[in-house]
Amino acid sequence: MSPEPLVASAPGGLAAESRPDARRLCRVLLLAGRAEAGRMARNPLILASVAVVAVAIARGSRGQVPLWWGWDMTIGSWLLIPAGAVLVVAHLAAGRARRDGMSQLYESYPVPEAARAGGLLLGVAGPVALAAAVTAAATAWLDGQGALGAPSPVILLAGLLLVVLAGAVGVALARLLPHPVAGLLAVAVLGVIEVDLVVPEPVPVAFPARVGWLFPWTEPAGLGSLPGPSGLVPAAAHAAELAALAGLAGVAALWPGRRARTASRRGASKAPRRRAGGTAPAAALTLVGVGCLALAGWAAWAQLQPAPPSQLSRLASAITHPAGVERCVARGAVRYCAYPAFVPEIARWAVPVSGVLGRAPALRRTLVVRQVVDDSSWLILTIDGTNNLGASTATPPNAWGRQLARLARAIATFEDAETSDPRLIPGTSVPPVYTDLTWTEGSGLGTSELGLAVSTANWVTGLPTTVPIVSYSNSTGSGSVPVPCVAVGQAREAIALWLAAGATPAARAGFAAALAQGSGPTQVGRKWIATYYLNGSGPAPGPTVTAQGVALAGEMLRLPTAQVRAALSARWPGWLRSQATDAQLAAALRIPLPSVPPVSPPPSGPVPGPNGTVSIIGQNPPSPVCR
Amino acid sequence: VPVNAAGRPLLALAGPVARTMPWGPLLAGCAAGICVGLAMALFRGPTLSPPGIVLGVRASFVPVMTGLAFLLHDPHRQLTAALPVRAWLASAVRVALALPVLGATAGAEFVLAARALAADPRGPGAGPAALPWTALAAELAAWCLLALAAAALMARTRWHDVGGVVAALGALATLAVLALAPLHLLPTAFTDMTAAERQAWTLAWRLWLAVALLAAALAAWASRDPWLRTRVIRFRCRSAHAAG
Numbered sequence: 017m018s019p020e021p022l023v024a025s026a027p028g029g030l031a032a033e034s035r036p037d038a039r040r041l042c043r044v045l046l047l048a049g050r051a052e053a054g055r056m057a058r059n060p061l062i063l064a065s066v067a068v069v070a071v072a073i074a075r076g077s078r079g080q081v082p083l084w085w086g087w088d089m090t091i092g093s094w095l096l097i098p099a100g101a102v103l104v105v106a107h108l109a110a111g112r113a114r115r116d117g118m119s120q121l122y123e124s125y126p127v128p129e130a131a132r133a134g135g136l137l138l139g140v141a142g143p144v145a146l147a148a149a150v151t152a153a154a155t156a157w158l159d160g161q162g163a164l165g166a167p168s169p170v171i172l173l174a175g176l177l178l179v180v181l182a183g184a185v186g187v188a189l190a191r192l193l194p195h196p197v198a199g200l201l202a203v204a205v206l207g208v209i210e211v212d213l214v215v216p217e218p219v220p221v222a223f224p225a226r227v228g229w230l231f232p233w234t235e236p237a238g239l240g241s242l243p244g245p246s247g248l249v250p251a252a253a254h255a256a257e258l259a260a261l262a263g264l265a266g267v268a269a270l271w272p273g274r275r276a277r278t279a280s281r282r283g284a285s286k287a288p289r290r291r292a293g294g295t296a297p298a299a300a301l302t303l304v305g306v307g308c309l310a311l312a313g314w315a316a317w318a319q320l321q322p323a324p325p326s327q328l329s330r331l332a333s334a335i336t337h338p339a340g341v342e343r344c345v346a347r348g349a350v351r352y353c354a355y356p357a358f359v360p361e362i363a364r365w366a367v368p369v370s371g372v373l374g375r376a377p378a379l380r381r382t383l384v385v386r387q388v389v390d391d392s393s394w395l396i397l398t399i400d401g402t403n404n405l406g407a408s409t410a411t412p413p414n415a416w417g418r419q420l421a422r423l424a425r426a427i428a429t430f431e432d433a434e435t436s437d438p439r440l441i442p443g444t445s446v447p448p449v450y451t452d453l454t455w456t457e458g459s460g461l462g463t464s465e466l467g468l469a470v471s472t473a474n475w476v477t478g479l480p481t482t483v484p485i486v487s488y489s490n491s492t493g494s495g496s497v498p499v500p501c502v503a504v505g506q507a508r509e510a511i512a513l514w515l516a517a518g519a520t521p522a523a524r525a526g527f528a529a530a531l532a533q534g535s536g537p538t539q540v541g542r543k544w545i546a547t548y549y550l551n552g553s554g555p556a557p558g559p560t561v562t563a564q565g566v567a568l569a570g571e572m573l574r575l576p577t578a579q580v581r582a583a584l585s586a587r588w589p590g591w592l593r594s595q596a597t598d599a600q601l602a603a604a605l606r607i608p609l610p611s612v613p614p615v616s617p618p619p620s621g622p623v624p625g626p627n628g629t630v631s632i633i634g635q636n637p638p639s640p641v642c643r
Numbered sequence: 644v645p646v647n648a649a650g651r652p653l654l655a656l657a658g659p660v661a662r663t664m665p666w667g668p669l670l671a672g673c674a675a676g677i678c679v680g681l682a683m684a685l686f687r688g689p690t691l692s693p694p695g696i697v698l699g700v701r702a703s704f705v706p707v708m709t710g711l712a713f714l715l716h717d718p719h720r721q722l723t724a725a726l727p728v729r730a731w732l733a734s735a736v737r738v739a740l741a742l743p744v745l746g747a748t749a750g751a752e753f754v755l756a757a758r759a760l761a762a763d764p765r766g767p768g769a770g771p772a773a774l775p776w777t778a779l780a781a782e783l784a785a786w787c788l789l790a791l792a793a794a795a796l797m798a799r800t801r802w803h804d805v806g807g808v809v810a811a812l813g814a815l816a817t818l819a820v821l822a823l824a825p826l827h828l829l830p831t832a833f834t835d836m837t838a839a840e841r842q843a844w845t846l847a848w849r850l851w852l853a854v855a856l857l858a859a860a861l862a863a864w865a866s867r868d869p870w871l872r873t874r875v876i877r878f879r880c881r882s883a884h885a886a887g
């Protein structure tokens with residue numbers, strides 16, 4: 017005698033005819049789902065993974081102003097950790113009955129196996145709620161950090177769908193491979209693939225262009241190097257793919273097993289089909305499965321399509337013609353021009369700029385601080401949807417590829433010109449004061465503020481902020497290098513350093529940190545002099561300043577600001593001439609001119625190193641004196 | 644089983660242990676590890692840097708370690724606990740039986756990594772590059788022994804039925820902590836190494852060896868007779884005292 021009639025006739029048992037109807041089944045499903053959701057949400061592995069995500073996002077976002085068009089993808093990347101935990105936990109939960117030897121008892125329950133699987137699938141809502149909470153907390157945290165732009169709701173939703181997919185796959189996998197190692201190995205193998213797709217470097221396996229989007233998650237390199245949301249992330253298609261895959265996994269989890277189908281066939285002649293193994297649920301599941309398959313197919317096709325040329329042209333134009341898309345805001349005698357998403361950052365730039373201008377005598381010129389893109393070298397990788405920095409940036413030999421190559425060349429030419437051509441962008445001060453897309457906060461604030469302060473001070477004093485590229489050929493090699501001019505012995509160099517280093521407390525700390533790195537010899541004309549290398553702002557390499565100028569600026573910083581300002585105001589136009597010397601400035605300030613020890617030229621040619629190695633030290637062309 | 648005859652218990656145990664050993668997880672883990680190495684060799688792309696190769700090799704260790712975490716899971720533990728041999732002997736036999744599989748897997752992974760390295764286009768004048776076999780083998784040994792130690796510890800708890808899962812996750816968490824600690828246990832550059840980089844590899848493999856030894860000691864300690872037997876003996880002793 018089969019156990020079914022025994023159970024049905026037992027006290028409290030249900031006869032086959034009085035099996036639960038759809039409403040009762042729903043209630044059972046909800047109760048089971050609630051219980052499983054609570055269990056999963058309390059699981060130490062899931063709680064630990066969510067805590068790791070929270071800590072990682074909090075730590076990773078410190079130090080620079082977050083850009084939402086890169087950070088929404090990064091949140092999804094971090095959600096891979098809870099997703100892996102959910103897969104393992106859901107797999108273990110689905111195998112609990114078998115592991116505890118309770119399968120036969122469960123089969124005697126008056127609900128079908130599908131109801132238990134459905135309960136497990138609903139139980140994934142617990143970890144998803146935790147993931148949603150951590151996503152919301154991350155969003156609030158990043159907004160509190162002054163993140164620029166706005167997060168894409170579709171990308172954030174896709175991150176949560178990642179967790180849903182992991183839960184559904186865990187439940188479905190437990191039906192196919194119930195051994196606990198199956199869930200763990202699935203997470204290990206998928207985790208290895210995802211690390212390859214998300215971590216920028218090193219990348220062991222190189223996927224073809226845009227193929228990374230077919231996997232649960234990928235994070236293209238260079239999203240944060242773009243001047244705003246680019247539309248290069250196929251967010252909707254990817255969310256659809258994740259939803260479709262989760263649906264397919266759910267169908268696989270709910271699909272009537274062999275035992276249910278046998279029971280259904282056996283009971284077909286005796287009782288109406290009410291179990292989940294009946295025809296109607298199977299048909300509904302088939303329909304849902306086909307729908308999900310179609311959606312997944314469309315999503316895959318959509319994600320493999322290259323970005324439209326018009327979109328790429330708009331992006332390239334925003335980089336090469338910033339004046340056309342930027343918004344300019346006037347603050348006093350300064351116009352700040354920034355990409356629309358970066359307008360809130362103007363308040364940060366204004367601090368060092370106004371600090372410099374406030375120390376200088378009144379000027380009759382208007383300064384324009386212009387934001388430019390100077391690091392779009394990863395643009396093609398972003399378009400290809402890959403994070404492999406070593407991937408080939410060759411474009412495909414078709415019309416789309418040729419247009420992409422043209423745009424990439426135009427951007428590269430523009431970025432080269434940014435460093436050397438002082439009149440590149442119309443409507444910008446000459447010499448230009450550029451700032452780029454990155455602005456560090458916290459311990460790096462001094463570097464950022466000093467860089468912009470140095471560029472501003474160079475504009476005030478008439479020193480160049482761009483560096484010409486010089487082709488050279490000598491005994492140690494040949495090539496093209498930027499060769500900055502050096503204001504040897506010129507008073508305006510010390511004035512510029514005094515203006516920049518004293519602009520803000522952070523800039524002063526950044527100045528001290530730059531000097532702590534030590535000086536090096538630079539050939540100016542035929543002489544070798546001691547110089548320091550400072551960071552500027554924007555694309556041009558920082559200025560090379562003489563140790564003499566640095567020492568004099570250091571002495572000036574020790575004097576009361578009013579005293580220095582009064583001495584400078586007395587003959588301001590004269591100090592800006594290249595003929596005004598450090599000695600004259602020191603005399604005007606009534607301080608002795610600091611002495612700087614002479615330097616010897618560095619070794620050139622083959623230099624023996626450790627372990628018998630020999631390194632060749634090249635020699636750049638000598639720098640000219642600033643005029 | 645004659646306990647006092649040297650070597651006899653091992654031989655007598657080998658057959659039954661081999662039949663009841665969880666070969667499935669072990670072989671699945673090893674196969675997955677080889678597949679990861681194979682994927683790196685086949686889809687390595689035009690430029691695969693030495694750090695990328697090392698990362699790939701380490702990634703292929705993860706599934707192996709995961710499968711190994713189930714090695715000590717014994718569904719018949721209540722029965723085998725009553726065998727007239729020390730409890731650690733059965734675990735030692737399992738490890739001994741798994742060693743050839745692990746050795747073959749490690750060999751296959753290293754061969755695949757060497758093939759990927761050989762195909763790497765190196766600059767003109769660059770010397771021949773070889774994987775740091777010793778260091779990577781020490782790493783694999785340490786990872787595997789960490790998994791075994793975690794599995795042996797879990798087998799002594801009431802969560803022994805999910806011991807493999809917890810052991811694998813525990814071992815991975817321990818590895819993550821070790822990797823994040825400022826011990827520089829995971830060097831990557833191995834071509835045209837400077838003296839400092841060479842020293843970093845030497846230091847790393849020595850540290851991994853120390854981790855392996857510690858994990859082996861922990862696994863041996865955790866594989867001794869279960870506490871249940873000790874409790875029974877104590878109970879009997881107490882009963883005897885009470886009767887006396």
